[in-house]
Amino acid sequence: MGTYAAVVLAGGAARRMGGVDKPALPVGGRPMRDRVLTAVTDATPRVLVGAADAVPAGVLVVREDPPGGGPVAAAAAGLALLDPDAGLVALLAADLPLLTRAAIGDLLNHLDEENVDTEPAGGGSAPASPAHSGLAPAHGGFASPARSGPGDGERRPDGVCFVDGDGRRQSLCGVWRVAALRAAVDRLTVERGGSLAGAPVRALLAGLVVREVAWSGEGPPPWFDCDTDEDVRRAEEWAR
Template structure:
């Protein structure tokens, strides 16, 4: 697989946690956003969308417009900082403290698989999950790959995407919303894309586990001990 970029979204308001800077909360002694950035150390560039007192060397920082405008506005700000030759991007929430490089590698591998593998006659690994479109199906290759949980819900902010496809959808959504992406839902951004859904089959806790409450943070702490 070739190189990829990473955009980490860290601009949420954390209303269910009293409005704290949620990505800065420590899990296992490290801020959650730093754990996410560590999972994509091989990405070029790495972009953090939000505020941070300090970030690892080489990480680009930008703020969404308007500040607090939501994940789609944040994604637009992050993609605007990518190099012109960027083709793939990991689009990630900043509150995924259990994310690993192996999990990102799995997504990249699934995205690179243009056709569905079939199981060899003598056995072997299970076939890759199908790419599914928000429009009821498509024969074109996948525009992105993201994890799905045990109930089949897409974890859209734990995925990798083709930059050109995301930019085209951002342009479409910007026109549809009269130039204002504030408050736009992620599902509206991804609705027309062909998505390869990837169940997690690795060891340990699911990499898409996000921390929306204090209890979630405590559970994550237990997992990383």
């Protein structure tokens, strides 16, 4: 699978949870952000974007510009710490307490698979089925299943991410080619007049070719994120 870096985004406002430091909330006795960092313990480097009092040894910490500027600004700050020749990066939300190394390995393996024919960017918008694993251009809304046929081009995927049972992409539980993300950051910075504050992730990934993967492993879904107190309680039950 080769080497990869990891950028973990921990700067959200957690408005639905009263503005607490959500990634620091414990699940299974450990802060959620530490559980995510453990899932990528073999990544080099590991970068945490956001405020943190203490992090595991060897983890780099940086703040997005401006602080609280959202996931795209945070992703840009994390990417800036990677070597110029970095190849792959796991881009992850910090509130994924059920993420495992096995799930990361699954993503890396799918990114290494041979290319398949894809539909041109801007194709249909039918939801992907839970068993879907293919390539489709990134866009807003549900994922598009890849199709092949006369006139379709062939392009290697720019990244891979999980989709949930309803076919929704979990874009911040994925692995991406660093060059593709950096080009997307540059494009979006120009489009937004120099500021990435408040930019949505779907705008960053627009035009990228994404391989979508349904979780087929054992245990709870690794893309499960904790946006509410009830989500944290549910994750705690799964983590027992």
